[in-house]
Amino acid sequence: MSLAALLVLADGRFPAGGHAHSGGAEAACKAGRIHDAATLAEFCRGRLHTSGLVAAGLAAAAAHGLDPAELDTAADARTPPPALRLAARRLGRQLLRAARATWPAAELDALAAAFPRGAHQPVVLGVTARAAGLGPLDAAHVAAYESVSGPATATVRLLGLDPFEASAVLAGLAPELDAVSGRAASAALLARHEGLEALPASSSPLLDIAAQAHAEWPVRLFAS
Amino acid sequence: MHLDHGDSYPHRHTHSAEPVRADGTRRALRVGLGGPVGSGKTATVAALCRALRAELSMAVVTNDIYTREDAEFLLREAVLPPERIAAVETGACPHTAIRDDISANLEAVEELEENVGPLDLILVESGGDNLTATFSRGLVDAQIFVIDVAGGDDIPRKGGPGVTTADLLIVNKTDLAPHVGSDLDRMARDAAEQRGDLPVAFQSLRGPEGVAPVADWVRARIAAWAVR
Amino acid sequence: MTSAPPVAPEAPAAPAARAAAGLRATARIAAAADGRGGTALPLLAGEGPLALRRTRGEGAEAGVMLVGAMSAPLGGDHLSVEADAGPGARLGLRSAAATLALPGRDGAPARYDVRLTLAEEAAVRWLPEPLVSVQGSDLRVRTRVELAPTARLLLREEQVLGRTGESPGLLRSRLTVLRGGRPLLDQELACGPGAPGGWDGPAGLAGHRALGQLLVVDPQFAEAPPEPAVLGEFAAVTPLAGPAVLVTALAPDALRLRELLDAACSTYGW
Numbered sequence: 001m002s003l004a005a006l007l008v009l010a011d012g013r014f015p016a017g018g019h020a021h022s023g024g025a026e027a028a029c030k031a032g033r034i035h036d037a038a039t040l041a042e043f044c045r046g047r048l049h050t051s052g053l054v055a056a057g058l059a060a061a062a063a064h065g066l067d068p069a070e071l072d073t074a075a076d077a078r079t080p081p082p083a084l085r086l087a088a089r090r091l092g093r094q095l096l097r098a099a100r101a102t103w104p105a106a107e108l109d110a111l112a113a114a115f116p117r118g119a120h121q122p123v124v125l126g127v128t129a130r131a132a133g134l135g136p137l138d139a140a141h142v143a144a145y146e147s148v149s150g151p152a153t154a155t156v157r158l159l160g161l162d163p164f165e166a167s168a169v170l171a172g173l174a175p176e177l178d179a180v181s182g183r184a185a186s187a188a189l190l191a192r193h194e195g196l197e198a199l200p201a202s203s204s205p206l207l208d209i210a211a212q213a214h215a216e217w218p219v220r221l222f223a224s
Numbered sequence: 225m226h227l228d229h230g231d232s233y234p235h236r237h238t239h240s241a242e243p244v245r246a247d248g249t250r251r252a253l254r255v256g257l258g259g260p261v262g263s264g265k266t267a268t269v270a271a272l273c274r275a276l277r278a279e280l281s282m283a284v285v286t287n288d289i290y291t292r293e294d295a296e297f298l299l300r301e302a303v304l305p306p307e308r309i310a311a312v313e314t315g316a317c318p319h320t321a322i323r324d325d326i327s328a329n330l331e332a333v334e335e336l337e338e339n340v341g342p343l344d345l346i347l348v349e350s351g352g353d354n355l356t357a358t359f360s361r362g363l364v365d366a367q368i369f370v371i372d373v374a375g376g377d378d379i380p381r382k383g384g385p386g387v388t389t390a391d392l393l394i395v396n397k398t399d400l401a402p403h404v405g406s407d408l409d410r411m412a413r414d415a416a417e418q419r420g421d422l423p424v425a426f427q428s429l430r431g432p433e434g435v436a437p438v439a440d441w442v443r444a445r446i447a448a449w450a451v452r
Numbered sequence: 453m454t455s456a457p458p459v460a461p462e463a464p465a466a467p468a469a470r471a472a473a474g475l476r477a478t479a480r481i482a483a484a485a486d487g488r489g490g491t492a493l494p495l496l497a498g499e500g501p502l503a504l505r506r507t508r509g510e511g512a513e514a515g516v517m518l519v520g521a522m523s524a525p526l527g528g529d530h531l532s533v534e535a536d537a538g539p540g541a542r543l544g545l546r547s548a549a550a551t552l553a554l555p556g557r558d559g560a561p562a563r564y565d566v567r568l569t570l571a572e573e574a575a576v577r578w579l580p581e582p583l584v585s586v587q588g589s590d591l592r593v594r595t596r597v598e599l600a601p602t603a604r605l606l607l608r609e610e611q612v613l614g615r616t617g618e619s620p621g622l623l624r625s626r627l628t629v630l631r632g633g634r635p636l637l638d639q640e641l642a643c644g645p646g647a648p649g650g651w652d653g654p655a656g657l658a659g660h661r662a663l664g665q666l667l668v669v670d671p672q673f674a675e676a677p678p679e680p681a682v683l684g685e686f687a688a689v690t691p692l693a694g695p696a697v698l699v700t701a702l703a704p705d706a707l708r709l710r711e712l713l714d715a716a717c718s719t720y721g722w
Binding site: 024031032034039042043044045046047048049050053073074076077078079080081082083085158175195196200202203204205206207208209212213215216217 | 520529533575593626628634635636637638639640642648649650651653654655656657658664665680682685686687688689690692693694698700701
């Protein structure tokens with residue numbers, strides 16, 4: 001694997017649409033559940049161990065070369081809110097656009113042809129990792145990191161939170177990010193032999209409920 | 225023909241600066257409208273729609289600070305049918321969505337072409353931002369920067385990427401100049417100094433000409449696009 | 453017209469030994485269309501603390517009540533309920549009282565597995581009383597439902613974290629629903645001391661102590677899918693990527709939770 005390729009893919013400035021998604025932080029800020037660095041850290045921790053772990057597992061499995069169509073169905077089953085499925089597919093399509101321009105590969109073209117309306121973003125992320133010469137653990141790391149970096153950046157914009165504090169929150173989560181990525185990669189390895197039920201399915205009822213409510217707001221800053 | 229990736233990349237239309245769509249048809253000309261808050265971008269978009277919709281197949285993408293506000297203004301004004309207006313969320317950073325990460329806007333323009341196409345012209349309106357906000361060349365083929373006389377007659381002198389590099393600079397609300405003490409001649413001189421040969425349009429949507437000079441400029445771009 | 457007697461005697465519960473490692477018990481139910489518009493229960497076998505009682509069903513539905521699960525599962529126990537609804541069979545499964553997850557002697561986790569299998573045209577309602585995660589307990593619940601494409605399912609899950617005023621135990625609950633062999637819903641909840649970080653935080657339960665879900669799978673939703681909706685701040689109606697709708701709710705207590713899910717049930721269920 002190339003460490004530099006990993007940095008390019010994980011860079012928050014990689015033009016794949018993530019900047020317009022708050023990962024549920026906009027709803028949590030408005031409800032007062034995130035109001036400072038400590039509550040942001042707890043929010044990120046909860047998200048990391050639920051949707052972050054699920055995304056990391058799917059990304060690692062896709063990076064192993066497991067069937068993207070089956071992984072996409074598994075992602076649907078792990079994403080009850082229609083608003084989140086829609087957001088995941090849009091982000092998947094945006095990532096695929098950036099990935100095909102950045103790391104041209106027949107697998108990415110095949111994915112675009114099979115999913116004209118977009119595949120779930122973590123699945124695209126895993127296939128992108130393959131095209132970039134990265135492995136399943138790398139893909140899991142990127143997915144896990146994205147699950148917390150999005151809310152952290154959004155909170156800086158929404159609450160005017162000190163950006164240094166937000167960065168410190170992310171750095172403080174590093175051991176858990178590593179652990180979640182490792183768990184996801186192990187599960188993906190298991191899924192190669194035992195099927196996709198071996199992939200994590202952790203969920204947060206509140207994130208699901210709030211995401212569906214957020215999608216119905218008439219006025220919002222972030223797409224999700 | 226792209227012989228280097230003929231059959232191996234059948235869907236390789238990832239950078240949408242390419243003038244041809246995936247199915248081989250020519251895509252619409254994309255014109256971006258940027259500029260500070262309140263300078264009259266949305267009003268100009270609405271006026272352009274009214275002026276051109278009879279002769280061109282058009283659509284609009286808005287990038288609001290808050291979702292859909294400008295889109296809803298256009299819907300209320302009924303300048304285009306609702307299916308021809310799309311709104312993009314910008315995560316509180318409208319300039320990011322038109323310059324640094326254009327993926328959501330590219331999705332929106334391509335969806336419009338798929339859903340209501342073929343289109344001749346897509347106007348991409350930026351959310352009100354600062355003087356440094358410009359469109360990526362990967363998103364639009366030409367860009368208009370809209371400022372107004374009420375924002376201060378020193379804006380052209382201050383320059384910035386929007387004022388200096390936009391394909392067309394609109395100095396809007398010229399009818400207000402006497403009331404806000406702005407010197408139009410000075411603005412014209414400063415703009416010429418900053419922009420060289422690039423055109424400047426002094427516009428009053430309430431005046432007799434209205435948006436006509438800008439509409440003519442768009443027509444010329446469409447004509448040039450068709451033979452590019 | 454139903455073939456079920458109003459009240460049947462309690463099904464014989466086979467004795468189950470509580471080995472050193474904990475107790476293992478499986479309750480087995482098979483439902484079959486009786487050919488006269490009703491549903492017969494050719495297999496109704498309780499075991500140990502899992503006793504089964506036939507109850508009056510509604511219409512063509514055969515009713516089964518799970519009784520006596522109160523004292524289990526203790527840590528180390530492994531309880532299973534397996535229900536199989538044959539083609540066209542209609543089965544309603546309830547429990548008589550809440551299930552309490554209790555601590556074991558050696559801290560070993562308890563397991564509670566539910567397996568429902570629905571053949572073509574079968575309809576099953578699985579409406580147990582809440583599961584209460586008692587302080588110090590450690591329970592893993594695994595619910596797995598396999599539906600034929602024309603089968604209908606109404607499933608309710610309620611979890612209450614701790615008895616009144618008490619901290620919860622550790623609860624891990626995975627719900628997997630397959631329709632025609634393809635995953636329709638797959639999610640896992642983990643909460644209580646020892647669960648991954650953030651479980652009670654702003655992206656977790658945010659202090660709520662009762663949570664539940666109502667899942668309705670109905671092929672008719674393919675033509676007329678329910679609309680997504682929000683039921684107050686802490687409950688949402690989310691149509692799945694298939695002919696199914698999931699209602700998810702958080703509540704301060706079991707009573708309020710049941711009110712929310714009952715309302716959802718009368719809208720989407722049967």
